[in-house]
Amino acid sequence: MLALEDQFDIVKIVEQYLQKLRFIICTFTHPIVTLEHFKSNFLDYRMVVSDIRMPRARFAKKVKGIKPEVKIILMTVFALNHPLTSLRWLMLV
Numbered sequence: 001m002l003a004l005e006d007q008f009d010i011v012k013i014v015e016q017y018l019q020k021l022r023f024i025i026c027t028f029t030h031p032i033v034t035l036e037h038f039k040s041n042f043l044d045y046r047m048v049v050s051d052i053r054m055p056r057a058r059f060a061k062k063v064k065g066i067k068p069e070v071k072i073i074l075m076t077v078f079a080l081n082h083p084l085t086s087l088r089w090l091m092l093v
Contacts, residue, residue, distance in 0.1 A: 001025045002028070004031060006031075011028070018049075038066060045067070046069075
């Protein structure tokens, strides 16, 4: 599993939690570096976890463009009534 979150403390919490669930996880805090890693290693991943408010908001679509069958979980620490968490935006992934 690959996880992208621009806040280091949050990505570490995600990493620790998923490791407790016995997932093998590779974490990143920068979307461009993450995308380059994914391009080179896409066969290693079946699932990606990403912050919905990533500065490069099209990260999830780019990942799907590289490997359409990859599952993507979008997370946020913001309220669910925020415009970026609308169903319309989530359907783009």
